[in-house]
Amino acid sequence: MISPALAPIPTPPAAAGLPQHTPLAVQTRDGVVESVHYGSAIATAADGRTLLAAGEPLAAFYPRSALKPLQAVAMVRAGLDLPDELLALAAASHSGAAPHRDGARRILDLHGLAPGDLENSTDLPYGAREREDWLGSGGQATQLAQNCSGKHAAMAATCVINGWPVRGYLDPGHPLQQLVAQTVAELTGEEPERTSTDGCGTPLFALTLRGMARAFGKLAAASGTGAEAAVAGAMRRHPEMVAGEDRDVTALMRLAPGLLAKDGFEGVQLVGLPDGRAVAVKISDGGDRARMPVTVRLLAALDVDTSPLARIAALPVLGGGRPVGLLQATDFLAAAHSPNDSDAL
Template sequence: MTQAAPFTEVWRGPFLESVHSGHAVICDASGEIVQAWGDPTRVILPRSSSKMIQALPLLTSGAADAYRLTTEQLALSCASHQGAAIHTDRVGTWLETLGFADDDFRCGPQDPADKDAHEGLIRAHETPCQIHNNCSGKHAGFLTLTQHLKAGPEYVEPDHPLQRACLEAFETVTQETSPGYGIDGCSAPNYACTLHGMARAMAHFAAAPDGSAEARLHQAMRLHPELVAGETRACTELMRAMDGKVALKTGAEGFFIAILPEQKLGIALKAACGTTRAAECAIAALLVKLGVLDANHPATLKRLNAPIKNWRGIETGILKPAAGLL
């Protein structure tokens, strides 16, 4: 089995203190591997990086058009958001339009990562609701499709018509039969595939013609980067840095994907250690390598060749990509 390749180095002064390794694949529109690091055949769980695939049935079923979903709602259906007002206000309005309430979600309550929202709940002596869950946009999309299908309320069950549609979409775009699933943080099944399969799926999205379900989803993500994640987050900041030309999506445990429509390329990567900083550095390095991200943009420099400072603000080291990744 091919070993994980060095991804990210952590230097303290002149000493190489730590090395994060992982696996990465770049695919073209035909699904062929353009370049790979580590093991392209590694079976992975893409976690939230697969949200745009889970959103495909929302469009292919006709539900998105039947309910006249906006590009903002399509972006939220692919989001892992901060739980800021910009996110929860929109998801709340979406729920009301459907005639649903917070109790109809099956994602579970989550403390919002957004500082203002978090402190607002504390000041109001309130506890987080399911709408604050980072996946509530995806679940609003799930509820929309559930209503459209006239299916039962337990939409996260693997045998529910919605999840069967998600599995069909997943296997179609990855061009693989999934070996199984794990239950995600939001309680929905998260289907496994190879890293090559995930990169192939992202290249499929990148090459999809205008007007297709795939194109509508990645266009919505690129149009509304602030809804896909939130302020200070890598997905939002790096999409802005590339002027919305590339769609990015992170996933738990060090996963990241990129959809490059102009180049018709797809990227999927997994930090073997599951570390966010390793995955963010690696995806930034590959985007710089492909010429779509400015190496000197402030959003890039937060993650690529990023200075490490101690509590007194003294620069003690640097976080940078491994040479082999460049």
């Protein structure tokens, strides 16, 4: 058996095959550019038309945890019925605070399940403060503390409701995952280019920013008693369960009521507006800090009042404890597609 250290290194894609991202955010320090974040972004209309685009928004990418609201829609369609705060947790990448861990346990208890029925990976709480408190109290990496535990508890519960096997609920051939795949394809209007596995073990689909934006627009505009409206309403009413305190996604939904927001690892951000418009952002280097400034710039371009979002629209760069620069979005829309040619995307 070859030692992992001696195993062949996969050949990286040729430059010609890389997505054609564009500079979306820049960090300056005393007037000098220190870092540049490339990526792609898109804004879509309620009917799915492209309104604004930058970079290569039709390049396939993995939405990561931004898929959770779509997965939650599939589960509600399959009979999952939870109080709002627990349904929001089912669509969450939570920080691992006590309400998050207790909420995941409540979902399990309501359906006769136990933490041992979860099939997600183990981890420490995601939030910095929550992780520090957890470790200070002697906590270790567990499945309940892992930031996807709400979704996994809901997946196991959905299996119980439908009489499906709980064991193996992450298998792509399992009835639950088949339903999720159908729902994702319906909401995005796309068939995944390929399927992989997310960090928590869930099947993961390669889609486009346009498809994901269309899906979030549908969820954000949904009304009535359908699954889309239930998930969107729960997330809006309980943004602290979708992420947590000191998290920018929670702040965005609190500062701009009506917006539906979800982030994903590797620099992904989705936002749906009540009128069905939506924006989607992918930061190419996977960095987390550029997501929100770029998202706010897109929202401003859609004539959304972003004045309440000033503190997450640009991030101060400190030197010796005082501001000496700024991380902010570039003027990436200046060279973006105009409304006249956007329909070609």
